[in-house]
Amino acid sequence: xxxxxxxxxxxxxxxxxxxxxxxxxxxxxxxxxxxxxxxxxxxxxxxxxxxxxxxxxxxxxxxxxxxxxxxxxxxxxxxxxxxxxxxxxxxxxxxxxxxxxxxxxxxxxxxxxxx
Amino acid sequence: xxxxxxxxxxxxxxxxxxxxxxxxxxxxxxxxxxxxxxxxxxxxxxxxxxxxxxxxxxxxxxxxxxxxxxxxxxxxxxxxxxxxxxxxxxxxxxxxxxxxxxxxxxxxxxxxxxx
DNA sequence: ACGACACTGAACCGGTTGGTGCAATAACGG
DNA sequence: CCGTTATTGCACCAACCGGTTCAGTGTCGT
Numbered sequence: 001x002x003x004x005x006x007x008x009x010x011x012x013x014x015x016x017x018x019x020x021x022x023x024x025x026x027x028x029x030x031x032x033x034x035x036x037x038x039x040x041x042x043x044x045x046x047x048x049x050x051x052x053x054x055x056x057x058x059x060x061x062x063x064x065x066x067x068x069x070x071x072x073x074x075x076x077x078x079x080x081x082x083x084x085x086x087x088x089x090x091x092x093x094x095x096x097x098x099x100x101x102x103x104x105x106x107x108x109x110x111x112x113x114x115x
Numbered sequence: 116x117x118x119x120x121x122x123x124x125x126x127x128x129x130x131x132x133x134x135x136x137x138x139x140x141x142x143x144x145x146x147x148x149x150x151x152x153x154x155x156x157x158x159x160x161x162x163x164x165x166x167x168x169x170x171x172x173x174x175x176x177x178x179x180x181x182x183x184x185x186x187x188x189x190x191x192x193x194x195x196x197x198x199x200x201x202x203x204x205x206x207x208x209x210x211x212x213x214x215x216x217x218x219x220x221x222x223x224x225x226x227x228x229x230x
Numbered sequence: 231a232c233g234a235c236a237c238t239g240a241a242c243c244g245g246t247t248g249g250t251g252c253a254a255t256a257a258c259g260g
Numbered sequence: 261c262c263g264t265t266a267t268t269g270c271a272c273c274a275a276c277c278g279g280t281t282c283a284g285t286g287t288c289g290t
Binding site: 009011012015016018019020021024027028030031077081082085086088089090091092093094095096098 | 126127130131133134135136139142143145146192196197200201203204205206207208210211213
């Protein structure tokens with residue numbers, strides 16, 4: 001019951017924002033320059049409403065920044081540089097490497113090298 | 116361009132597996148050595164059934180490997196090394212840097228153009 | 231002013247997620 | 261064989277997700 005609080009942890013938001021190929025595509029597209037909701041939606045054959053939701057998720061994660069310009073919304077890459085996300089993965093990589101320092105290294109290496 | 120696109124399914128599973136602090140904790144814990152379902156569940160005050168589900172998600176993403184040993188299940192870090200996840204984030208980082216190649220590249224032009 | 235345009239809010243929908251409890255199963259320990 | 265232990269399968273639940281449609285709202289072009 002205690003843990004029913006907001007799951008709005010930064011890392012949670014970033015990773016779940018990235019856990020969707022449409023949203024990763026959006027980031028890639030925005031890497032080439034700003035775009036409107038319509039321009040983002042068109043290559044995915046998606047409704048504007050649907051795309052707005054995706055952009056909102058990315059914006060909440062800090063990965064995208066948007067600004068209303070006239071009747072359209074200009075979307076561009078945001079300030080979040082994924083440093084935290086990267087750092088956590090690096091940390092995990094280190095754990096994984098350390099796993100090889102244990103007893104399992106023996107079996108893993110044997111299975112890998114067949115020597 | 117955009118050749119950094121790996122299997123989207125894999126990336127989806129990895130990122131959504133990481134998008135939960137309980138599961139990130141599990142990975143951290145397993146970095147210190149193998150553990151049973153019960154041992155993983157206890158510090159989170161979670162039922163065994165609940166923990167089994169989390170472990171299953173991690174296992175489907177390749178981040179954890181499990182093996183039934185007697186009446187308990189031994190969980191350890193898996194073969195997935197997050198290289199793909201890391202690679203995608205790096206790719207995004209490069210996009211972000213390139214965002215600076217707009218008006219602001221003007222200021223750092225003395226260094227970056229040779230690449 | 232009027233109509234077309236770009237987006238947004240709300241309601242809805244089927245599927246998934248994160249959790250529970252309970253009954254069953256398999257493996258010990260004696 | 262019996263009782264305990266560790267996990268699992270199943271049913272259930274509320275919340276969330278990715279998507280839609282429809283009805284606005286505000287802006288632009290003429």
